Amino acid sequence: MNVVVCVKQIPDPAGTMKLDQSSHNLVREGKLILDESDSYGVEMGLQLAEQAGGGEVTLVSMAPNSETSGLRTALAMGAARAILVSDPGLAGTDALGTAKVLAAAIKRAEPDLILTATESTDGYTGTIPAQIAELLGMPSVTFSKKVTISGDNVTVERQTEEGYEEVEVPLPAVLSVTAGVVEPRYPSFKGIMAAKGKPVDELKVTDLGIDGSAVGASGARQEVTAVTPAEARKAGEIVTDDGDGFQQIISYLERIKVI
Amino acid sequence: MALNTIWVVVDRSGDKVASVALELLTKARQVAGTVEAITWGDASSIAGQVGAHGATALHTVGDTGGGLAGPPVAAAIAAKISSGTAPDAIFLAQSYNGRDIAGRLSARIDRPVLTNVVNLAEADGGLVSEHAIFGGTEILNARFTADLPGIYVIRAKSFGAEESGGGPAAVDTWEVPELGATGAARVVASHVEETAGPKLAEAAVVVSGGRGLGDAGSYKLIEDLAKLLKGAPGASRAIVDAGWVPYSHQVGQTGKTVKPTVYIACGISGATQHMVGMKSAKNIIAINKDQEAPIFNIADLGVVGDVKKVLPQLIEALQKRG
Numbered sequence: 001m002n003v004v005v006c007v008k009q010i011p012d013p014a015g016t017m018k019l020d021q022s023s024h025n026l027v028r029e030g031k032l033i034l035d036e037s038d039s040y041g042v043e044m045g046l047q048l049a050e051q052a053g054g055g056e057v058t059l060v061s062m063a064p065n066s067e068t069s070g071l072r073t074a075l076a077m078g079a080a081r082a083i084l085v086s087d088p089g090l091a092g093t094d095a096l097g098t099a100k101v102l103a104a105a106i107k108r109a110e111p112d113l114i115l116t117a118t119e120s121t122d123g124y125t126g127t128i129p130a131q132i133a134e135l136l137g138m139p140s141v142t143f144s145k146k147v148t149i150s151g152d153n154v155t156v157e158r159q160t161e162e163g164y165e166e167v168e169v170p171l172p173a174v175l176s177v178t179a180g181v182v183e184p185r186y187p188s189f190k191g192i193m194a195a196k197g198k199p200v201d202e203l204k205v206t207d208l209g210i211d212g213s214a215v216g217a218s219g220a221r222q223e224v225t226a227v228t229p230a231e232a233r234k235a236g237e238i239v240t241d242d243g244d245g246f247q248q249i250i251s252y253l254e255r256i257k258v259i
Numbered sequence: 260m261a262l263n264t265i266w267v268v269v270d271r272s273g274d275k276v277a278s279v280a281l282e283l284l285t286k287a288r289q290v291a292g293t294v295e296a297i298t299w300g301d302a303s304s305i306a307g308q309v310g311a312h313g314a315t316a317l318h319t320v321g322d323t324g325g326g327l328a329g330p331p332v333a334a335a336i337a338a339k340i341s342s343g344t345a346p347d348a349i350f351l352a353q354s355y356n357g358r359d360i361a362g363r364l365s366a367r368i369d370r371p372v373l374t375n376v377v378n379l380a381e382a383d384g385g386l387v388s389e390h391a392i393f394g395g396t397e398i399l400n401a402r403f404t405a406d407l408p409g410i411y412v413i414r415a416k417s418f419g420a421e422e423s424g425g426g427p428a429a430v431d432t433w434e435v436p437e438l439g440a441t442g443a444a445r446v447v448a449s450h451v452e453e454t455a456g457p458k459l460a461e462a463a464v465v466v467s468g469g470r471g472l473g474d475a476g477s478y479k480l481i482e483d484l485a486k487l488l489k490g491a492p493g494a495s496r497a498i499v500d501a502g503w504v505p506y507s508h509q510v511g512q513t514g515k516t517v518k519p520t521v522y523i524a525c526g527i528s529g530a531t532q533h534m535v536g537m538k539s540a541k542n543i544i545a546i547n548k549d550q551e552a553p554i555f556n557i558a559d560l561g562v563v564g565d566v567k568k569v570l571p572q573l574i575e576a577l578q579k580r581g
Binding site (some may be wrong): 017019024094095096099118119121124125126127128129130131133134135137138139140141142143145155158159160161162163164165166167168169170173178179180220221222223224225226227228229230233234236237238239240241243245246247248249250252253256258259 | 272277327329330333353354355358359360361362363365366367369370371372373374375382387391392393395396397398399400401402403404405412439440441442443444445446447448449450451452463464488496499500501502505506507512513520521523532538541542543544546550555556557558559560561562563564565568569570572573576577580
């Protein structure tokens with residue numbers, strides 16, 4: 001069973017994120033890391049390939065400046081190879097353009113199963129899994145919290161507003177998996193060393209047969225008209241609990257007439 | 260009116276219309292002359308409610324035959340558009356089904372999407388969307404430069420739901436083109452995980468717990484306090500991911516958006532993904548050991564202390580009041 005896991009390499013969310021003043025794109029300078037949301041898909045892909053008794057996990061990523069730091073983390077976890085699409089013409093690409101690029105790259109790997117996160121940590125559009133599935137002409141199950149493979153079928157527990165539903169889907173299919181679906185492994189020292197030698201196939205937009213006008217800022221066909229600071233909430237009262245913190249809460253609840 | 264026609268995708272669970280759908284219908288009729296609704300399954304049972312919120316027509320793609328809503332709804336809308344009946348905009352909820360439909364529709368008709376929309380304003384004969392970014396500290400406005408229709412995926416509770424006094428929407432059925440492999444997923448069972456008491460998304464009081472609780476067993480403190488205040492228990496993503504509580508309790512970016520009278524955050528540091536789901540609460544009370552926790556920046560009352568000490572005292576005092 002061959003699995004493709006789509007992974008995003010993002011600026012460290014623990015740092016300060018900012019938008020470029022003129023392009024309004026998220027600033028992606030410096031080292032990028034593997035989006036933690038994607039580590040669950042990587043782990044699940046590795047487990048499913050193992051359970052199926054063979055097959056490989058191929059990573060597919062789109063990132064600026066031939067960035068591979070995040071990919072190396074996932075390769076160190078055990079993925080076999082990566083396809084990286086990196087092209088200056090991709091700056092400002094929106095979700096649909098990204099899905100076009102990822103779908104074209106995924107096709108090269110001819111996978112049985114495609115895994116993604118439900119959304120990225122930095123952009124959180126959350127439409128790319130369904131967009132990829134539609135572009136590839138495949139079924140999809142989003143928000144998968146449990147995945148079981150039996151032969152050519154997958155049974156998925158998919159989150160709903162009230163709980164979850166059990167969904168059966170034939171392969172090949174696209175699944176978006178939630179954080180917490182599996183426990184991502186830490187790369188071993190051996191894994192980290194091995195990752196340095198694993199193949200990363202770097203492609204440009206033209207290699208994928210995609211028209212340059214479908215991607216980048218012009219392909220996005222949307223524009224930011226303004227970015228302004230949000231109205232800040234009025235600063236509240238901060239007290240330190242010296243054994244009477246609960247009294248402060250009771251007084252506040254009385255004041256707003258909740259009790 | 261900035262726009263002629265808006266189509267609103269009406270998300271539902273059985274015969275129950277999602278409250279966000281009524282919010283979207285209300286906003287749509289404020290900015291467009293004609294509002295039409297699109298749903299799946301039986302339409303007659305919800306035509307009254309949908310019509311009362313401003314839609315003149317309710318189109319259904321019919322029974323999905325156990326399939327998910329995304330592929331048939333997206334395909335039917337795309338077919339209507341390619342046959343020459345296009346609206347100016349399509350509104351969908353930032354829900355599980357809403358995102359599936361929006362994603363597939365976007366790919367089918369080759370139009371971009373604007374997601375996580377929290378407000379819409381008319382400008383220059385079109386719509387400008389508003390998005391809360393970086394945990395709600397900055398507001399970003401955007402608009403499409405693409406050909407119509409624009410696809411807007413809108414967060415719950417961005418608008419109020421108000422009735423228009425309209426009669427039942429006229430019901431008809433939209434044909435679904437052959438879906439091929441895209442429609443192959445089948446729902447074989449559904450499970451409900453809601454707890455007793457008010458629903459999280461609708462409760463006037465929400466008490467949420469986070470990693471500061473220390474262990475799964477301590478979540479009982481959250482449930483007890485919520486019950487005493489006639490509220491609903493919620494959770495941060497961290498403890499849902501850790502398996503302490505079911506996902507249906509999650510408040511935040513990928514979970515529920517809540518707008519209660521009071522939100523009590525217990526042992527929650529306030530990651531941006533959490534704050535986006537609760538920062539519109541009228542009152543915010545936070546209890547956290549770390550006085551540097553970002554949640555204190557938006558709290559009306561912040562108590563720097565251990566939730567495992569403060570909560571039992573608070574529960575006991577409330578129980579004494581009866």
